[in-house]
Amino acid sequence: MLKELKPAFVLLVLMTLITGVLYPALVTGLAKVLFPSQANGSLIVQDGKAVGSALIGQPFSDPKHFWARASGTSPYPDNASASSGTNQGPTNPALAEAVAGRVKALREADPGNTAPVPVDLVTASGSGLDPHISPAAAEYQVARVAKARGLDAARVRALVAESTEGRQLGFLGEPRVNVLKLNLALDAPEKK
Amino acid sequence: MTSNLVLQCGFYLAVLIALAKPLGAYMARVYSNEPALLNTLGAPVERLMYRISGIDEKHEMRWTQYALAALAFNLLGFLAVYALQRLQGSLPFNPQALPAIPADSAFNTAVSFATNTNWQGYGGETTMSYLAQMLALTVQNFVSAATGMAVLIALIRGFARKSADTIGNFWVDMTRSTLYVLLPLSVILALALVSQGVVQTFSAYQTVPLVESVEYDNPKLDAAGQPVKDAKGNPVTEKATQKEQVIAVGPAASQIAIKQLGTNGGGFFNVNSAHPFENPTPLANFLEMLSILVISGALCYTFGKMVGDTRQGWAILAAMTIVLVAMLAVAVAAEQSGNPLLTKLGVDQVATAAQSGGNMEGKETRFGIANSALWATATTAASNGSVNAMHDSFTPLGGLVPMLMMQLGEVIYGGVGSGLYGMVVFALIAVFVAGLMIGRTPEYLGKKIESFEIKMASVAILMPPLVVLIGTAVAVLVEPGKAGVANPGAHGFSEILYAFSSAGNNNGSAFAGLSANTPFYNTALGFAMLFARYWLLVPVLAIAGSLAAKKTVPAGAGTLPTHGPLFIVLLISTVMLVGALTFVPALALGPVIEHLQMLAAR
Numbered sequence: 001m002l003k004e005l006k007p008a009f010v011l012l013v014l015m016t017l018i019t020g021v022l023y024p025a026l027v028t029g030l031a032k033v034l035f036p037s038q039a040n041g042s043l044i045v046q047d048g049k050a051v052g053s054a055l056i057g058q059p060f061s062d063p064k065h066f067w068a069r070a071s072g073t074s075p076y077p078d079n080a081s082a083s084s085g086t087n088q089g090p091t092n093p094a095l096a097e098a099v100a101g102r103v104k105a106l107r108e109a110d111p112g113n114t115a116p117v118p119v120d121l122v123t124a125s126g127s128g129l130d131p132h133i134s135p136a137a138a139e140y141q142v143a144r145v146a147k148a149r150g151l152d153a154a155r156v157r158a159l160v161a162e163s164t165e166g167r168q169l170g171f172l173g174e175p176r177v178n179v180l181k182l183n184l185a186l187d188a189p190e191k192k
Numbered sequence: 193m194t195s196n197l198v199l200q201c202g203f204y205l206a207v208l209i210a211l212a213k214p215l216g217a218y219m220a221r222v223y224s225n226e227p228a229l230l231n232t233l234g235a236p237v238e239r240l241m242y243r244i245s246g247i248d249e250k251h252e253m254r255w256t257q258y259a260l261a262a263l264a265f266n267l268l269g270f271l272a273v274y275a276l277q278r279l280q281g282s283l284p285f286n287p288q289a290l291p292a293i294p295a296d297s298a299f300n301t302a303v304s305f306a307t308n309t310n311w312q313g314y315g316g317e318t319t320m321s322y323l324a325q326m327l328a329l330t331v332q333n334f335v336s337a338a339t340g341m342a343v344l345i346a347l348i349r350g351f352a353r354k355s356a357d358t359i360g361n362f363w364v365d366m367t368r369s370t371l372y373v374l375l376p377l378s379v380i381l382a383l384a385l386v387s388q389g390v391v392q393t394f395s396a397y398q399t400v401p402l403v404e405s406v407e408y409d410n411p412k413l414d415a416a417g418q419p420v421k422d423a424k425g426n427p428v429t430e431k432a433t434q435k436e437q438v439i440a441v442g443p444a445a446s447q448i449a450i451k452q453l454g455t456n457g458g459g460f461f462n463v464n465s466a467h468p469f470e471n472p473t474p475l476a477n478f479l480e481m482l483s484i485l486v487i488s489g490a491l492c493y494t495f496g497k498m499v500g501d502t503r504q505g506w507a508i509l510a511a512m513t514i515v516l517v518a519m520l521a522v523a524v525a526a527e528q529s530g531n532p533l534l535t536k537l538g539v540d541q542v543a544t545a546a547q548s549g550g551n552m553e554g555k556e557t558r559f560g561i562a563n564s565a566l567w568a569t570a571t572t573a574a575s576n577g578s579v580n581a582m583h584d585s586f587t588p589l590g591g592l593v594p595m596l597m598m599q600l601g602e603v604i605y606g607g608v609g610s611g612l613y614g615m616v617v618f619a620l621i622a623v624f625v626a627g628l629m630i631g632r633t634p635e636y637l638g639k640k641i642e643s644f645e646i647k648m649a650s651v652a653i654l655m656p657p658l659v660v661l662i663g664t665a666v667a668v669l670v671e672p673g674k675a676g677v678a679n680p681g682a683h684g685f686s687e688i689l690y691a692f693s694s695a696g697n698n699n700g701s702a703f704a705g706l707s708a709n710t711p712f713y714n715t716a717l718g719f720a721m722l723f724a725r726y727w728l729l730v731p732v733l734a735i736a737g738s739l740a741a742k743k744t745v746p747a748g749a750g751t752l753p754t755h756g757p758l759f760i761v762l763l764i765s766t767v768m769l770v771g772a773l774t775f776v777p778a779l780a781l782g783p784v785i786e787h788l789q790m791l792a793a794r
Contacts, residue, residue, distance in 0.1 A: 087705030126466030173474020174560035
């Protein structure tokens with residue numbers, strides 16, 4: 001084994017140079033030139049200031065905003081420097097309790113609405129940072145947001161449609177609504 | 193099940209199988225030292241590397257020297273990863289000023305990455321500096337995968353050579369795997385991922401304002417950074433308001449590309465490929481999922497090509513794919529049917545055009561059920577272990593699938609190299625069993641399979657279950673083992689069984705509720721990973737050496753053809769029987785009980 005240690009050591013150093021230094025540096029350099037916005041976190045810039053990332057969810061609880069997926073990060077939700085799911089198992093009583101609490105909060109914010117709640121709206125995402133909800137979860141909230149803002153439901157629906165992405169290439173993944181983009185669009189006219 | 197779900201799964205399998213031949217043929221050329229575009233271009237670099245390292249590329253190794261070279265290289269890799277973690281606090285490229293990693297966690301992670309397991313007891317963005325991510329982890333992602341591929345190629349030479357003493361040169365096989373297979377594919381994949389939104393930067397974490405500030409209960413810490421507890425032992429909290437979001441970034445794309453291609457699975461961020469910066473779109477998800485299995489699938493073709501009969505490779509690939517599809521069907525059906533306990537709370541889990549429905553706890557909206565279940569099946573079929581959804585929150589049967597996939601020994605596609613060498617070991621057992629039934633000396637690919645090969649194969653097949661079952665048994669008996677459990681009841685047992693199944697088969701995925709970053713789990717799982725990797729790798733090389741020394745016997749009337757449906761069925765049966773007989777009792781105590789409890793509570 002001693003005889004093998006010298007080539008092992010030198011080759012490890014060379015491999016470290018190639019795969020641990022040159023390779024990430026090459027990818028970083030090319031990414032900077034080809035895809036600068038994505039490489040830096042797909043930040044949404046308004047009036048020269050970053051107001052969030054198009055890929056990172058934020059927590060919402062105001063009836064005037066669309067609400068997002070629940071988040072399992074600690075110590076506060078959507079903590080983007082410590083991603084985490086809840087890791088609650090399907091039969092864990094804490095899961096049922098948390099879901100029941102979220103259903104209750106949604107119903108209290110929108111007393112007339114007795115429809116079943118779309119599952120993604122009352123469960124926690126895998127990352128704790130999911131930027132999206134399903135179109136069904138957005139539709140569930142349209143009437144509440146429209147009422148809270150004194151807007152026409154059709155106007156709110158139009159904004160939802162603008163923030164909706166279909167399946168990629170027509171069949172990959174699931175249709176989804178970007179909650180941060182949607183809420184920023186809702187807030188934008190108020191400033192004017 | 194919706195038609196789109198079937199379409200997505202079908203498209204994935206079609207692309208996977210379609211790439212097996214072109215990629216497999218290319219790899220066969222690389223390992224046979226025949227000119228292919230990249231090895232012609234790279235030859236000067238390769239030769240320079242050998243000259244600096246004092247390696248004679250023409251030198252042929254006996255199996256013992258090959259094994260010692262692999263072990264020496266892995267040992268130094270382990271030490272490098274350990275040292276870089278312990279010293280990261282005083283090294284550059286650490287913009288978040290993350291401190292040195294404790295000894296037990298550093299040991300666990302170093303073993304984990306050197307053995308191609310990539311189990312992660314730590315959370316990436318809160319633990320590892322950019323330097324440690326690149327110099328320690330990314331490097332091992334390449335070379336631990338290349339080690340697996342090299343050992344497979346040595347085993348293939350054992351079948352292909354006649355009356356030979358040697359099985360190739362470890363340094364050359366490892367270097368070529370890295371330079372001509374893993375590295376070029378990684379550069380392409382990394383850039384494709386950045387185009388979709390995966391971050392790649394050396395900047396510090398970004399800070400943005402929150403649209404709505406959040407009030408929360410912040411756990412109070414004492415001077416030593418430990419949570420303060422009240423008289424009843426509950427943590428003391430104070431009200432706090434969060435007005436901004438600190439967004440972790442880093443050189444992620446370069447690491448994610450090789451983590452997928454090298455069946456490593458160690459995420460840049462804590463939640464792995466569920467993180468929107470690690471896996472931002474359905475297309476990124478498709479490419480990452482494809483990368484999990486594509487090399488392992490193509491190596492089957494390489495195998496057939498190099499032993500001189502491509503039908504042999506296709507037969508093994510067919511056996512792997514049949515098991516994969518069957519397991520996938522179970523996982524998809526279980527996750528799509530949702531959690532009956534939530535339905536009675538007024539939750540709508542039905543799949544429609546406007547939502548994927550199903551069990552969405554721990555899953556991302558953009559992936560839905562189809563891509564989460566497909567990923568879970570693929571990542572545990574291979575010894576990849578990356579996740580795009582939290583397996584701990586899967587339905588009991590949906591969680592049983594990834595657990596059983598690992599317990600089968602990571603031979604359904606499996607890790608790059610290691611999956612196929614594991615499957616060939618099962619093939620030896622299969623022809624041995626068939627030989628016993630008809631009373632003839634078994635043969636495989638023209639080589640007589642005799643007692644030495646079967647002894648080595650038995651060691652390789654029995655070691656992982658031994659590690660998994662003994663490890664689980666110890667952990668559920670001792671206090672530090674039970675203390676890590678997050679979910680009550682049968683699910684808590686599943687968390688421990690999953691952890692040892694993962695470490696004991698070099699997978700690396702987790703039921704992540706288990707608090708495994710403790711001295712007990714870091715040590716126990718660390719040793720499980722070491723046993724699982726090297727008690728397979730060394731016996732496989734011994735088989736390679738023994739086979740290479742044998743003459744080839746021509747196929748006779750009593751030879752079992754190993755390229756037809758009969759052999760495929762025999763091979764699948766052998767894998768399933770060994771796995772089922774070993775693990776059914778343990779699975780019954782975990783996911784099966786939980787499934788029945790869930791139905792009863794409905």
